[in-house]
Amino acid sequence: MSDDQYNIFTEPPDELGEYEFHFGTFAVGAGGMNEFEVARAFGEAADRLLATAAERRESWEAAYPILFCYRHALELYLKALMPNERHGHRLGDLAKSLKPHIESRYPADQVSWLLDRIAEFDRLDPKSTVFRYPDGAHSSYKAGAAPDPETWVDFSRLQRSAHKMFQGFERIRLHLLDSDLHR
DSSP, rough: OOGSSSSSSOOOTTTSSSOOOOOOOTTTOOOOOOOOHHHHHHHHHHHHHHHHHHHEEETTHHHHHHHHHHHHHHHHHHHOOTTSSSSSSOHHHHHHHHHHHTTTOOOOHHHHHHHHHHHHHHHHOOSSSSSTTTHHHHHHHHOOOOOOOOOOOOOHHHHHHHHHHHHHHHHHHHHHTGGGOOO
């Protein structure tokens, strides 16, 4: 049978586990990943896209997928830290919800740095549509609120900042496992 005759999404193959590596995965709905694992996966995907773009010296083509993956990882981390709260896509609202839980537990300069980075993403992509759709910017900003169309993104700085934020979220998660956020 040719590959065209098979479904993409199927039952697991009978020979699964018989080989050292089987290129595939269990799909959506299997419940195999928790919120933090999905956030990490989007961060890792952004890193891999960034590495490929750097290797090819072509960052423009991968810019939206890279930015979307980092932004989505950020959103997922924020949501995972507050599982009992209602969530939308707005990073500013998510950061506002997180702030009272972290501002008395961590040094003010670290909290400020984290909230400032989240605010940067929120200003650039407030509704999580700018990097998903070609016209996402038109639906994301209030009249006159769009950022400068020549906003530059230094991918190396973006990656370092994303890693620092994500490591911070992992530390917060460990500190909050038994706290008021998870009761």
